Amino acid sequence: MKPAGDPFAEGIELFNRRAFFECHEVLEDLWRPMRGPRRLFLQGIIHLAVGFYHHQQANPPGAExxxxxxxxxxxxxxxxxxxxxxxxxxxxxxxxxxAIVSGHAPEQFPEIHSSSFV
Known part of the structure; x- marks a missing residue:
């Protein structure tokens, strides 16, 4: 169970539900004021979410x-x-x-697996 009011957990839940635009919005709010190694880590997840959103919007170059x-x-x-x-x-x-680069749709999107919550 995710902790109440945890934007990181909320972002992961949104990612795993394929709500990639919403995931990006939640994690970006967390990422903006952040400093240190976690900032770049979150930015990586945000880029993935945006990439998958571009794929959902039929924009292969943006997704790639x-x-x-x-x-x-x-x-x-x-x-x-x-x-x-x-x-x-x-x-x-x-x-x-x-798959996207080769012109195909991915068979499935990844999920984020976290030991921080279930």
Missing amino acids: RQLRKGLKKLAGYLPEFDGVNTARLYREALVCLE
Whole structure:
């Protein structure tokens, strides 16, 4: 169960429900004032959410660009950061990117798996 009033948990829940635009909005509000390593980590997740939103809107170039940015940022946080299984997220997002680049729809979107809450 996610802690009440936890914007990070809310953002992950939105991501996992495929509400990528809303996820980006929630996490961006958390990200803006943040400093330190968690800022870049959140920015990576935000880029992934925006990339998947672009895919939902039939914008492959925008999806590819944002997914590449997100993967580049997440690469520094493998295999786990802040309770998130970043290695799994990275692998699954990379599979999606490869599908989009080859002109196909991803079979499924990744989910963010976190040990911080269930």
